[in-house]
Amino acid sequence: MELDKKFDHRLDRGLDRRDFLKGSVAIGGLTALAGLAACAPSDGNDANLDGDAQLQAPEASFETPPEPIADSAITETVEADVVVVGSGDAGIMAALAAVETGARVVMIDKHEFFMAHGLANACINTKIHKEAGITLDPQKIISYLIEQSGNQANQQLLWLWANKSGEVYDHLLELVSDKGITAIPMGSSNPDDVMYPEFDAALLFVGDTEYEMDEAIGHSPQTVLLGAIVDKIQSEGCTAYYQTTAEQLVRNPDGRVDAVIARTASGDYTKFTAAKAVVLATGDYGNNPEMVEKWCPWAALADVNLYAPPINTGDGHKMALWIGAGMQLEPHCPALHPNTGPSGDPPFSASPVLRVNALGERYENEEMPAPYVCTSRIRQPENKAWAIVDANYAEDAPRGSAGLLRTTAVDDAGRELLESVALKADSIPALASAMGVPADTLEKTVARYTELAKAGRDEDFGKSPNNLWAIEQAPFYAIPVPVGFMNTLGGLRINTNMQVLDNTESAQPIPGLYAAGNVSGGLYGTVYPSAVSGINKGWSVTGGYLAGQHAANDN
Ligand SMILES: Cc1cc2nc3c(=O)[nH]c(=O)nc-3n(C[C@H](O)[C@H](O)[C@H](O)COP(=O)(O)OP(=O)(O)OC[C@H]3O[C@@H](n4cnc5c(N)ncnc54)[C@H](O)[C@@H]3O)c2cc1C
Numbered sequence: 001m002e003l004d005k006k007f008d009h010r011l012d013r014g015l016d017r018r019d020f021l022k023g024s025v026a027i028g029g030l031t032a033l034a035g036l037a038a039c040a041p042s043d044g045n046d047a048n049l050d051g052d053a054q055l056q057a058p059e060a061s062f063e064t065p066p067e068p069i070a071d072s073a074i075t076e077t078v079e080a081d082v083v084v085v086g087s088g089d090a091g092i093m094a095a096l097a098a099v100e101t102g103a104r105v106v107m108i109d110k111h112e113f114f115m116a117h118g119l120a121n122a123c124i125n126t127k128i129h130k131e132a133g134i135t136l137d138p139q140k141i142i143s144y145l146i147e148q149s150g151n152q153a154n155q156q157l158l159w160l161w162a163n164k165s166g167e168v169y170d171h172l173l174e175l176v177s178d179k180g181i182t183a184i185p186m187g188s189s190n191p192d193d194v195m196y197p198e199f200d201a202a203l204l205f206v207g208d209t210e211y212e213m214d215e216a217i218g219h220s221p222q223t224v225l226l227g228a229i230v231d232k233i234q235s236e237g238c239t240a241y242y243q244t245t246a247e248q249l250v251r252n253p254d255g256r257v258d259a260v261i262a263r264t265a266s267g268d269y270t271k272f273t274a275a276k277a278v279v280l281a282t283g284d285y286g287n288n289p290e291m292v293e294k295w296c297p298w299a300a301l302a303d304v305n306l307y308a309p310p311i312n313t314g315d316g317h318k319m320a321l322w323i324g325a326g327m328q329l330e331p332h333c334p335a336l337h338p339n340t341g342p343s344g345d346p347p348f349s350a351s352p353v354l355r356v357n358a359l360g361e362r363y364e365n366e367e368m369p370a371p372y373v374c375t376s377r378i379r380q381p382e383n384k385a386w387a388i389v390d391a392n393y394a395e396d397a398p399r400g401s402a403g404l405l406r407t408t409a410v411d412d413a414g415r416e417l418l419e420s421v422a423l424k425a426d427s428i429p430a431l432a433s434a435m436g437v438p439a440d441t442l443e444k445t446v447a448r449y450t451e452l453a454k455a456g457r458d459e460d461f462g463k464s465p466n467n468l469w470a471i472e473q474a475p476f477y478a479i480p481v482p483v484g485f486m487n488t489l490g491g492l493r494i495n496t497n498m499q500v501l502d503n504t505e506s507a508q509p510i511p512g513l514y515a516a517g518n519v520s521g522g523l524y525g526t527v528y529p530s531a532v533s534g535i536n537k538g539w540s541v542t543g544g545y546l547a548g549q550h551a552a553n554d555n
Helices: 002-037 051-055 089-100 128-132 138-148 155-179 223-236 289-295 296-299 315-322 370-376 393-399 414-423 428-435 438-453 535-552
Strands: 074-085 103-108 183-186 202-206 239-241 245-251 255-265 271-278 331-339 356-357 387-388 423-425 476-480 484-489 499-501 508-516
Touching: 074 535, 089 103, 089 155, 089 223, 089 271, 089 296, 089 370, 089 535, 103 387, 128 155, 138 155, 155 223, 155 428, 155 535, 202 223, 223 239, 245 271, 245 315, 255 499, 255 508, 289 296, 289 331, 289 414, 296 331, 315 423, 315 508, 331 370, 414 476, 423 428, 428 438, 484 535, 508 535
Parallel strands: 074 103, 074 271, 103 239, 271 508
Antiparallel strands: 183 202, 245 255, 255 271, 331 484, 356 387, 387 476, 423 476, 499 508
16 A cells, blocks of 8 residues: 555656646746846745746745845855865865866865765776776767667767766876875676676776765765865865855846855854856755655655765755756656665675566566666565575576676675575475565466576566576575665756756856756766766766866856
């Protein structure tokens, strides 16, 4: 029943999406008026609104622009050329690029420290790739990304990433080399897969860092890179204001964004003025349930939200919408991965082994790449699935195709982890009972699968013979297939100069406002693309750097 409610809810959201598009027009109307009259967010009750706009009152609380923060509430003003809001992958890189131009730069963040997540940085043909003998064909990669987004991704932005990421990452590698930091290819890819290639674009930064990888910053190897860059920009004059939450953008009568008003830890307001530009790098909105429900309801079907602490609440999205920015028109997608965090990825959870649902039925060709394993799991009955292997799993594993989060070798630690997370039984009916699925169906499913494996031909779902393994040797294991939600992917419309575009039909750049990382939109379709693991970071870092350059050269 619970599941039915969720699905009904999603259908409702389809209607809301259309309503929201109308609502955003209304906001645009409000903002245009506000921009001309008061040059700050409107309260949404403007008496000058035309009839249509009044009928299309925004419904979600974040769609109502707040009262402008009064000058009298501001206790301090900090002057800069470039104000960067957010200090994750995108913000740190924006600050770096701006500092390199000689601009006066401040970076503000609501968190107590900068933020680092994950490890895979997708970039094209850096010197590290070349040294490793990896040649990436941008045309082929972009073709897959277009295909995997159903051509919903903005091809101009995809090519910007493809053309610039190598240059940007080579520059970063150069900058951090004196600290003994380098990068290595992730190497878990499957570039030769005929149907779902995963290209070897992702790099992992390695080296020492003085920063703790903990709850405060994130349990993330990315700390190695970001910590080194933060040290560098601070030593070159960029001041980082932590525990400082941006609440409103200030847009002047001429339409330019020239300040950010933020609340400090003491509760006072500081105005950060930007002589050149503001860069929004506030990340995604995955910890804002109202926004998730509005734009990305699939995210709520994951088992766990991996973004911790829960600081990304779509503040940049909101602030920009309030001053007339346009939201991407295409649907948003969640970044879902079949893992549940630092405690360890369950073996085989994204591997092409037999997967069954709560009915005990096989439901797909299990060769789906990691993110797609999630998109099918969350629509199974009861939102559950298990990977099924038998006692021969360690011998069978090397036969399976490689790829992100796939198990192709099982060592002692892997065996121990499997034993700790899997349900285990000496017969299929007993396994079914432990799983709570119908025993007769599971028996039939396993028997049929074994028959196909022995025949070496998957007549039911077309899986490759090397990924078909007989399941007949006790004990049998059922490993729950996890779905972790990392972040939402959907944001403000931007152009190739990383300028935020307004909500008019002609989508004009808003002077003085840039965005990068997950507050910006346009790079994805309805699912995180499997072809390029790490493109989220790769684009946040590359786009952040470019946004900082453009912002510093504005005016
Ligand atoms: C567990 C996990 C693992 C991941 N692994 C990978 C991976 O391996 N490869 C990959 O490509 N992607 C990965 N991702 C996704 C990737 O980390 C993000 O997409 C990327 O970091 C986005 O960068 P960003 O700068 O846009 O946002 P973030 O890094 O989230 O930074 C946003 C910053 O803005 C600050 N902020 C928010 N609101 C305000 C405000 N109002 N005022 C001031 N500051 C504000 C936040 O405090 C935060 O520090 C992972 C994500 C998670 C959660």
